[in-house]
Amino acid sequence: MRRLLRRSGLRGRLLVALVATSALTLAVAAAALLPPLQSRLREQRADDLEAATIADAIGFETELRRILARNRGRPAREVSTALTVGIQDRALDLRQRTGARVVVDDGVPPTDPERPPSVYDTDVAASLPIRQILRTLNDQTDQRTIADGNVTVSVYLAVSQRQPFVLVTQKPLTDVAAAVDQVRTAFLAAAGIGLIVAVVLAIALATTLSRRLARLSAAAVRVAAEGPDAPTPRDDGRDEVGDLARTLATMQQELRRQEAARRAFVSTASHELRTPLTSLQGTLELLEEDLRDGRLDIGDAQRQVAGAQIELRRLSRLATELLDLSRLDAAVPLRSEPVELGELCRAVAAEFSLQARERDVEVQVEPPPGPCWAAGDPGAVARVVRILIDNAVRHSPPEAVVRVVPAYHGAHATVEVCDRGPGVPEEDRERIFERFQRGSTPSGTGGFGLGLAIGRELAARMNGTLELLPDPGPGARFVLSLPIELPAGSHRADEPAEPAVQPQA
Numbered sequence: 001m002r003r004l005l006r007r008s009g010l011r012g013r014l015l016v017a018l019v020a021t022s023a024l025t026l027a028v029a030a031a032a033l034l035p036p037l038q039s040r041l042r043e044q045r046a047d048d049l050e051a052a053t054i055a056d057a058i059g060f061e062t063e064l065r066r067i068l069a070r071n072r073g074r075p076a077r078e079v080s081t082a083l084t085v086g087i088q089d090r091a092l093d094l095r096q097r098t099g100a101r102v103v104v105d106d107g108v109p110p111t112d113p114e115r116p117p118s119v120y121d122t123d124v125a126a127s128l129p130i131r132q133i134l135r136t137l138n139d140q141t142d143q144r145t146i147a148d149g150n151v152t153v154s155v156y157l158a159v160s161q162r163q164p165f166v167l168v169t170q171k172p173l174t175d176v177a178a179a180v181d182q183v184r185t186a187f188l189a190a191a192g193i194g195l196i197v198a199v200v201l202a203i204a205l206a207t208t209l210s211r212r213l214a215r216l217s218a219a220a221v222r223v224a225a226e227g228p229d230a231p232t233p234r235d236d237g238r239d240e241v242g243d244l245a246r247t248l249a250t251m252q253q254e255l256r257r258q259e260a261a262r263r264a265f266v267s268t269a270s271h272e273l274r275t276p277l278t279s280l281q282g283t284l285e286l287l288e289e290d291l292r293d294g295r296l297d298i299g300d301a302q303r304q305v306a307g308a309q310i311e312l313r314r315l316s317r318l319a320t321e322l323l324d325l326s327r328l329d330a331a332v333p334l335r336s337e338p339v340e341l342g343e344l345c346r347a348v349a350a351e352f353s354l355q356a357r358e359r360d361v362e363v364q365v366e367p368p369p370g371p372c373w374a375a376g377d378p379g380a381v382a383r384v385v386r387i388l389i390d391n392a393v394r395h396s397p398p399e400a401v402v403r404v405v406p407a408y409h410g411a412h413a414t415v416e417v418c419d420r421g422p423g424v425p426e427e428d429r430e431r432i433f434e435r436f437q438r439g440s441t442p443s444g445t446g447g448f449g450l451g452l453a454i455g456r457e458l459a460a461r462m463n464g465t466l467e468l469l470p471d472p473g474p475g476a477r478f479v480l481s482l483p484i485e486l487p488a489g490s491h492r493a494d495e496p497a498e499p500a501v502q503p504q505a
Helices: 002-070 076-098 130-138 175-226 240-293 298-329 341-351 354-359 376-393 449-459
Strands: 101-105 142-149 150-157 165-172 338-340 360-366 374-376 401-409 413-419 465-469 477-483
Touching: 002 076, 002 130, 002 142, 002 165, 002 175, 002 449, 002 477, 076 175, 076 338, 076 360, 130 142, 130 150, 130 240, 130 477, 142 354, 175 240, 240 298, 240 374, 338 341, 338 376, 341 354, 341 376, 341 413, 354 376, 360 376, 374 413, 374 449, 374 477, 376 401, 376 449, 449 477
Parallel strands: 360 401
Antiparallel strands: 101 165, 142 150, 150 165, 338 374, 401 413, 413 477, 465 477
16 A cells, blocks of 8 residues: 555545545444434434323223213123223324324233123234333333334323223334334445545546646746746646745746846956956056166156056955855845944044045034934944945035934934935835945946945844935935843933932931
């Protein structure tokens, strides 16, 4: 069986599971239904017979009293004959309605061999339930027994104190057994049909499911072999397999997007690297020629060195961003400690003094009313602020002011970096935070499409956010938001300090 399941795979296992479940369900249903059914039917037949017997007992009592009163003083044989004739019609009527044997007995053993053992018996060939009759007469209570496939009901008839009678009804329960057999036969037939239907449905379901999964497996293999450009798996089912197909399609689209971004990055990085390297190579060759010929022009050499420094800064920025990106992908853990944003912003802004002067831009840090504390990694926070200021300086026009504003906003400490550059078009507001994606605005020096993506990922890893907020004027307004964490023994500048407790005299 195990070998068969291994060979048949998922299809065979589903088939066996569904058929086994159906068979077990039918077996449990049969065990829970058939035995109690027979018991309930027997009890119901006995209750019906007992109710009919008790209901007719009053009529038998009345009829027996009338016959005894009318035949008082006559010989016993005549009285017995009168009783037999008088209750015959009533006994036959009860038998016809219930289908049971009806016996009226006085409990007196017959002394005359020709006298019948009972006053009246609709079935004289069968033996009388003597013990139950005597128990009913002695206890003067009604009795009911179910034994030997028969139900026997005996009702005490208080005709007179000297002459009591017993009304006995007895009925076989063969109809109960026949009904249970009929139900069992119908149940088995229905179970057989149900199992056949379950097998057919299980085969159809398992075949369909295995084919759909086989198509998805083949599509995944093709993606692994051919790459993201392989045909996308398609399954329109509104179930888990359909969800899996749509997930694979989404994954493949993401792979295509990442591959396109990687190719774009390689192309951009190659171009960005080629340009400064070519410029550096040309500058060094010119300086070498001037030095070799002994005709070095100090002013021209200074200009060439300044251009080389610009290209070196571009190479340094690219190397830094690639290093940051590799650290993010490697999930290098960050520290979490109180960071004073005002001092940090002033220190980072000082790093851009030379670059700002070259572009005729002023970086202005607006100091908060007091210390502005946030929770984060000092190096990561400084890296995000550095990315924002560098982005603002490169996109600002000459004689513009780049504003850096650390402050508290509710439960967060924020750093806003605002510039008066061309701004970011609406369609690029989220795309600029993706890796290797740059805005469509042509102004400013070209970047590599990594800075803002790195900044947002660093902010997220410090439980913060980096967003581009709408600005009514020209330019862009980036906001870094971090949770507030005060160092021990300090308080926020916008909250009053707790009054010192004066010692009591």
